[in-house]
Amino acid sequence: MPQYNAPLRDMQFVLHELLNVEEVFKELPPHADTNRELVDQVLEEGGKFASQVLFPLNHSGDREGCHYDRESKTVTTPKGFKQAYQQYVEAGWAALSCDPEFGGQGLPLTINNSFYEMLNSSNQAWTMYPGLSHGAYECLHAHGSEEQKQLYLPKLVSGEWTGTMCLTEAHCGTDLGLLRSKAEPQADGSYKITGNKIFISAGENDVSANIIHLVLARLPDAPEGSKGISLFLVPKFLPNADGSLGARNPIFCGAIEEKMGIHGNATCQMNLDGATGWLIGQPHKGLQAMFVFMNAARLGVGMQGLGLTEVAYQNALVYAKDRLQMRSLSGIKAADKPADPIIVHPDVRRMLLTAKAFAEGGRAFTSYVALELDKELTHPDEQVRKDSADIVALLTPVVKAFLTDNAWMATSECLQVYGGHGYIAEWGMEQYVRDARINMIYEGTNTIQSLDLLGRKILMDNGAKLKKFGAQIQAFVEEHGTDESMSEFITPLADIGDKVTKLTMEIGMKSFANQDEAGAAAVPYLRVVGHLVFSYLFARMAKIALEKQDSGDSFYAAKLATARFYFARLLPETAMLIRQARSGAANLMALDAELF
Template identity: 75%
Template sequence: MAKYTPPLRDMQFVLHELFDVTSTFKEIPAYAEMDADTINAVLEEGGKFASEVLFPINSSGDKQGCTLDKVTHEVKAPDGFKEAYAQYVEGGWPALSCDPAYGGQGLPHTLNQCFYEMLNSANQAWTMYPGLSHGAYEALHAHGTDEQKATYLPKLTSGEWTGTMCLTEPHCGTDLGLLRTKAEPQADGTYKITGQKIFISAGEHDLAANIVHLVLARLPDAPAGSKGISLFIVPKFLVNADGSLGARNGIHCGALEHKMGIHGNATAQMVLEDAVGTLVGQPNKGLAAMFVMMNAARLGVGNQSLGLTEVAYQNAVAYAKDRIQMRALSGPKALDKPADPIIVHPDVRKMLLTARAFAEGGRALAIYTVIGLDKELNHPDEEVRAEAADEVALLTPIIKAFITDNGWLATSHCMQVFGGHGYIHEWGMEQYVRDARINMIYEGTNTIQSLDLLGRKVLGDNGKKLKKFGKKVAEFVEEEGVREDMQEFINPLADLGEKVTKLTMEIGMKAMGNPDEVGAAAVDYLRVVGHLTFAYLFARQAKIALDKQNSGDPFYTAKLHTIRFYFAKLLPETATLIRNARSGLQPLMAMDEALF
């Protein structure tokens, strides 16, 4: 009953018309031969895989879930998942943006971003199995030894093996300084690792021949807290010198979590009992290596909610055009029917347009950021790489928190469009809501992302990164402010840019007196800055759409309507958010704990 059509037209608009991505790629030797036709062809084929292979097993996978054999500790994924993964590997999709030195295709991360948006729309639970492998790959590519890279990267690149990250323990989530898993050094240079990890996505499954776990643990002489954490490779099966699989390692799935959503993905409790591991990077420096994986995962989680927003919107629109209920307040519209389609009702349109604006704004921001990531990793100019790295660091927590918050709102709105049918499993909408909810929690809750943005990325460098982004906004305002037809976009963008500057300075001054002021303002602050990024990118899209609105292509007309809705109905939220942020710490902390 549900459906999904890859949003290729909007992706092409963002990639080619908004960002002229091939011009950027021409500056990067590794991508210099990439042209628009190649990009479009890759994404078209990726869209077919998502819609034709993954989407049909999304609902059934949610209903069936994963099965743990408590004797063998093996986990079986839902029916069809293993076969879909085999097609994914056969098609070469795991290698899309990986290093050719390890069998990768060497294509830009930007293509992988767009491909994974479509995978997430089609089936988030399935996509999490290969998705985490990219983070494991990046961590080992950045911090692994030559021997570790030679052993693990080709298999991760091909998709023959998958990867996980094992951080959380029953008594500690975000505060990794509290973790207790122990690593005992052995005479042969390996380590025996013992402990327990929970909430490990794709921690055990039957899709791939081996699972490469990246595990945080403590050495015997490690200092207390986060400065005493090391990172280890702990494969499900030990790897022989010739690359073949050896004995089963001492790590297994003790139980599967019973969850609100993403039922098709195995969220595992992992038990380590003298598991053999090898050290990644330097002793007690594990967090630096793991953060490579975590930052990749944070971008990926934002992409998950972007995908869910898109597919929920598509289904809600189809339903709203078909479902008839009551008449429009201004009089009947469908005279040949006993009632009007619900899409004529203003509030239904508000819910639909909210989801559409969040999808199109999120897509532009995600692609913009990953283009920056491609520059950070591969541009030949060191200064360009450094500038891109700063901007990616600034935008990563916004992508993770703002897009996932928006995804929760959008999927909920789209379920509401269906009325009572939205609450029924067979229509598919309630699954999108359940699946979207986890994205606000893991890889650092959205409050953690907000603290990271305000505390580290903005106040931590005296606003340097934010000012550089603000300069881009100001330059665009100055360039386009002379156009009368751009005033409806430029004026609120300029106004918000000034307000963000003032709000940042005000919070910074308060925080000098009491650092808890950052915690009081951070969540509202991130959402304000998130709107600044959306408003900037939407204004840039409006310029293009205005110039092409008479081309005869209805795409540009629809784009303008969506942007106007965003500026009129969604951006004004910033006034309340700014007022909340300014209200400060006192209303939150004044009540004595005993009164709660």
């Protein structure tokens, strides 16, 4: 049966040995006292909550799903979800990395990031309730008025109230410039908002007393397109001045979607019929404010992919060690048994190592970005803040797309390890595959992430952000280039770095003449950049493992073997991707639409 154990040893390796977070935290005034002991204690307790409270609800929550009551227009979450949420709130987990001014614990986002990996591994559908709330908190913290912050943030920080993002409408998904929801100004400074939203995760639930919806809508004088969108705070219940709940606001769930996965999270159709809301930030600048939420969500979705990759790997590994099938091609390995465990077979190992490498690379990647985000927000040196902000902006779409693509592949490979049993619900593996598929779609499809990376983050500034990241890689290559023991990692790292530089210049030049060239190259290009990041981090991890391989700790031997597998078996995908990216737009655009 399915199981999950928090990968604390690998998390500690990434945070303390690879990233040396304790020393970095000392440079950040709000986090200067955050030491290794505290980090490990938080993660250990977080792992217990994830494995003991949330994980047992994952399979049952998927089978039961959410229940919608048409008369009351309310949603009931699966059995145990509400109680688990209360435990989460009572233990203070919601406040982990929030501002102490509003009741938060003020811990680094890097720690919260690792905690959320564990939550996503144990129960992605449940984790979306607090995950979206944290995004709403960040958006209000950055763009809310002082009055809004004082009234709403303490409730979001404590977890008493949850939050959502209401963007999509039936006729517009990615193209928000087409949205039709209207906001009419009122004499008291509020707005009456009317419209219909779809695909709103956690839009209605019973885990919290109130739900704070962040809604995109148009003012009467709004210009056409995305430049005419404003952002509004629309609570389910209108709060009184003291924070108690007042009248029910007319924003209701009209239905919940029947969908492929994440059944334990309600994906809602939300109807606003003159609902009272308040403007967040400036008129017509709603997307700018909402991007705080959206970028947090994109990083969060990358964490969902990582979480599913890890839990799928753990379960496939246990199965592969127990399942007996045939004999090893190189000779009997378990003479006392009627057949060998399937982990002796080379291709089973390939599937397991693929998931293992994607998990370990993804953990290093997301932790690296989270630490840069902490530096962006709290480092006293303005230049350091700017450099970190550029790295975060560059890599956010890569985290979202690369890690969720990898999760789709990894969960599928892990299901394959089970053979026919993987396709059967009772083993739990097929749920991970179904849940993983949504992560490539929402918060901006992976194609949108690819266009954002290539168009906005690289070509728009002539590669300045990419060069900053490339400088880190170049420094590492130069420092260890003469180390013979590192040549098997440094040589391919330097090679992929050079190829990314050349590919970027080539696509940039072609795109000046025809922007379809960027659209045609974007998806394979992002995966190449993802591999560039993985190559850099796996080379750094291999350096540490080489230094400690004689320590007697088998962890380092395993880390070294995984790095070697990555460079030998996964990085070569870039050869195909680069050829695809270079093939141009003509082979995609030449065929008339009528001829498809």
